[in-house]
Amino acid sequence: MNLVSKHVPSPVGPLLLGADDEFLRLIWFSTPRHPLPRSVALVQGDNAVLRETGTQLEAYFNGALRAFDLPLRPVGTxxxxxxxxxxxxxxxxxxxxxxxxxxxxxxxxxxxxxxxxxxxxxxxxxxxxxxxxxxxxxxxxxxxxxxxxxxxxxxxxxxxxxxxxxxx
Structure with a gap:
């Protein structure tokens, strides 16, 4: 799975965001407990999903957002x-x-x-x-x-x- 990714700052450390053109697929901490799945290929960039995710995360950390409204499609069982x-x-x-x-x-x-x-x-x-x-x-x-x-x-x-x- 190829994802566009970018880093955003946060009070809990830098976060790596990954998305395709339609869905947010991952948020990764700078020191994650588990490695990224081998099936994930990240390409540095930006898209509308990543921009909206960054905007909502910033609002959340500023205390102005209580519920996220993002298109999600996590991969798992x-x-x-x-x-x-x-x-x-x-x-x-x-x-x-x-x-x-x-x-x-x-x-x-x-x-x-x-x-x-x-x-x-x-x-x-x-x-x-x-x-x-x-x-x-x-x-x-x-x-x-x-x-x-x-x-x-x-x-x-x-x-x-x-x-x-x-x-x-």
Whole structure:
């Protein structure tokens, strides 16, 4: 899959955006937990999808946007896509546990599989995997690192505002 890509600055570090002419396909952190899939070829450039994504990310980080409205088409298994679609249902400023997501997709025993799918989310922030936490309320793994997850949750008001500073 050939994608046009560009880097955009953010409070959680530079983000690599990748899109085709119609859909946002990926947002990658500067130090991701997983490498880009071999099937993805990136060409530096710009297009309307990347420009709109950059505009909406900037508004989100400035506190002016609570819900993204972007054309998305993440690549993954049917199960992964089901989990990622469910992530978009988590309201701004709230968190769900991995068990909550598993129950929401009708597979309450699939908590570990939900965690694995969450960890492979190719469009973090927009598909808000940072809003998924441990059953005990702990902040668990995140592709951008736990300080970035903490920053995003504090930005959204899901953590005390004091946690926003020094988190990223």
């Amino acid at each position: 049917a199960f992964q896509r089901e989990v990622w679609s469910t992530l978009a249902e988590i309201p701004f400023g709230q968190t769900w546990s991995y068990g909550d997501v598993a129950r929401r997709i009708g597979k309450p025993q699939a908590v570990r599989a939900v965690g694995a799918a969450n960890g492979r989310n190719p469009i973090p922030i927009v598909l808000p995997c940072h809003r998924v936490i441990g059953a005990d309320g702990s902040l668990t793994g995140f592709g951008g690192g736990l300080p970035a997850k903490q920053y995003l949750l504090a930005l959204e008001g899901a953590l005390p505002a004091g946690d926003l500073f020094g988190a990223a």
